[in-house]
Amino acid sequence: MTPWGIRNRIKSALGRPKAERTAGYTLTLVLPDGSAHEVQAEERYTLVMASQSLETPIATGCPDGHCGNCAVDVLDERGLAAPTDAEAKLLREKAKPGQRLACHARISGSGARVRIHSVWSMESSRGA
Numbered sequence: 001m002t003p004w005g006i007r008n009r010i011k012s013a014l015g016r017p018k019a020e021r022t023a024g025y026t027l028t029l030v031l032p033d034g035s036a037h038e039v040q041a042e043e044r045y046t047l048v049m050a051s052q053s054l055e056t057p058i059a060t061g062c063p064d065g066h067c068g069n070c071a072v073d074v075l076d077e078r079g080l081a082a083p084t085d086a087e088a089k090l091l092r093e094k095a096k097p098g099q100r101l102a103c104h105a106r107i108s109g110s111g112a113r114v115r116i117h118s119v120w121s122m123e124s125s126r127g128a
């Protein structure tokens, strides 16, 4: 299980007051094998957080958002908040045109569709 998965399990075990919950949005994540998966995410979740409901969530390469390994192709940008200054700087340095950094890109509505290049798997977590 990824660190985000552990975090989500702890959060769900502790529960959150209903007043803190926000409306869920729907987005589509296209995995490296071409399969498309609709997932639900709360406003302000990053794409990495949104992918935690998948069996193989988006792989990350750093704890502080500077490596660029989480770049995804944006197929439909509806529902994605504009890049922050920090993400825009990293996109210029680490990504190709049309990409966003999944650990930075935040959900602001429904409709986003992104193609993921790298996912977590049991094999990758074992270092194979």
Ligand code: FES
Binding pocket: 059, 060, 061, 062, 063, 064, 065, 066, 067, 068, 069, 070, 071, 101, 102, 103, 104
């Ligand atoms: S995981 Fe390193 S920049 Fe996103």
